[in-house]
Amino acid sequence: MHLKNVCLAALVMLFFASCTNQNTAVTSSDTAKIDGHPAWIMQGNIYEVNIRQYTQEGTFKAFEKNLDRLKDMGVQTLWFMPINPISIKDRKGALGSYYAVANYTAINPEYGTLQDWKDLVAKAHEMGFKVIIDWVPNHTGADHYWLEKHPDFYVLDSITKKPVSPFDWTDTRKLNYNNPAMCDSVIACMKYWITETNIDGFRCDVAPEVPEAFWKKCIATLKQQKNIFMLAEGDKPWLHKAGFDQTYTWNDFNMMKLIAKGERKAFALDSAIAKTDTSFPKNALRLFFTSNHDENSWNKADYATMPGESHAPFAVLTQTLPNSVPLIYSGQEEPKLDSISFFYKNPIQFGKYQRANFYKTLLTARKNNAALAANASFTKLSTSNGDAVYAFVRENSGKKVVVITNLSKSPQTITIKNAIIDGEATELFTNRKQSLKSGQAINLPAWGYLVYQY
Incomplete structure (x- = not known):
């Protein structure tokens, strides 16, 4: 079968270029694994970066000025929300959703250039950070160029024969994972970011909506290239069998919210932890959090779901519970006591950093104390x-x-x-x-x- 692989040509050139690319130097710490996961993540943490809202400029270069501060706070892995261009057709709000991608192998010009991104990744690596990017595999934006060149890459309505939108995301179009050419194209595009910019992994949006067979092939292929870290936005046990290192703890988080409201007792956490113990593989890593971009934008977490001082003990739990690699969202260290807009410019106003020392204490302890490693025993x-x-x-x-x-x-x-x-x-x-x-x-x-x- 002839595969219409739109990223293949670029990938071949990048393969040869990577042989002499100093930014791809590999050390033993990069290749080591524990329980099948990159060893560097086991006592690590993840900090979600919303580039659009992080600074007034909303650029890679402006964010780079925060690396020293985040390093001092103990941040290890930087997860950048989608860095790709955003579709204009059917766009929501003034700036559109980060998750309506117009081109998988391009940079959103609002954030800067490809070279700006490479410089940021290189600088982060020099300082000891790991870098993962948000990947949107379930759908593209409504004017991604594949819609014109490769309409068979999309799920079509049985009556109109037009590409469909998943859920109520009318600014997107759903990809067809029954098409082998499309599947190979997605994998090639993901390889591009590893080869060209030396990232350390991916956070994959609505991962359960993509077939398990694809993930098994994709992740195995990518991990042959580099010892990357794979985070799935989903809480299905099968995602780990497909190759993901980490999944979301929606069940645990929702229980924490109920306890914070006084609607459940503290011991209710036992049922959430037991669900992981009985349903998930023993070595499954879980993403514990008190906020993320979805929860903050739509549900006002954590400043409303865990208001005031109630946030602190739950934040401690996210850092210390078993199997956890914890998440901190942009602005939680300030803290920003308001939701961050999803479709409009709404810069975070930093300056007080009232929670920075609190997080620094926890993140430093995780790094230095083996008893807080994800795979440490729990009693x-x-x-x-x-x-x-x-x-x-x-x-x-x-x-x-x-x-x-x-x-x-x-x-x-x-x-x-x-x-x-x-x-x-x-x-x-x-x-x-x-x-x-x-x-x-x-x-x-x-x-x-x-x-x-x-």
């Missing part, structure tokens, strides 16, 4: 008030961490009758050394939290 601790307090132990490589969170608006005094907490420990946020013993009284303010490192 739930029974407390004298499981309705309000959630506590557990993480252990790995001779390290131990005890996490105690008050998920209520009332101060709590509780006991934990378990010798596993006995010993000399240092509380993470106060740096205060303390001797802990089973059965002793532990005081927690409303929405309080304690993280003890042994």
Whole structure:
């Protein structure tokens, strides 16, 4: 079969160019794996970058000025929302949706040039960051050039024979994954960004809407090229069998929101964690969060779903629960107490960084303490008030961490009758050394939290 692979020619040239591209140098730390995942992610974290809204300029170069600050905060992996051009046809709002892609192998000119992007990735790598980009595989924008050149790349309406829009996303057109040529073209376009700009992986939008067979072929192919990290926007266990490293924890997040509202007790988290234990592969990484671009724009997370001080203990949980590689969204460190517009220019006003030290403490601990690695063991601790307090132990490589969170608006005094907490420990946020013993009284303010490192 003749495959109309629109990215193949560029890919062939890039293959030969990559042989002498200094930006693609590989080190042992880049190739190492743990439980099948890139080793560098196991004690890492992800920071979602909304380039359009991050600065007044909304460009790669303007964002680059924030790298020093984010490095100091402990950010490891930068996830950039789609960097591709946005379709004009059927555009929503003044600027359109980031997820209505007009060209898979081009840069949104609003953000800068391809060279600007390469410079940003190179600078980030020099500083020790990893870089992943948002990929939109389920659909393209309504005027992507494939619609003219390759109409068979799209799902057609049975009556009108015109490309259909998925869901209510009228600014997009759904791709046809029954077409092998289209599938090969998508893979080639994804390869382009690895070969040409040396990115470290992809966050894949609405990944469950794309067939498992495609993902198995695609991810296996991409991982032959580089030890990349693959994050799926989805919470289906089969995504891990298809090759994804990490999936979203929608179930856990929704439970956290209910607990924050007082509609569920703290111990309700057990059911969410049990679902992962029973449904997902043992080595599955999960994306824990208190906000992301969807939740912030449409549901006002986290400033409304976990308002005020209630945010903090849940943020601690996202950083310390088992299998977690946690997410922080643009502006949460400020914090921005408003939703960020999706279709219009709405720059984040940085300057206070009131949560920066809070996140820095957590991110640094994750990096330095093996007991907070995604694959560290987890033991739930029974407390004298499981309705309000959630506590557990993480252990790995001779390290131990005890996490105690008050998920209520009332101060709590509780006991934990378990010798596993006995010993000399240092509380993470106060740096205060303390001797802990089973059965002793532990005081927690409303929405309080304690993280003890042994």
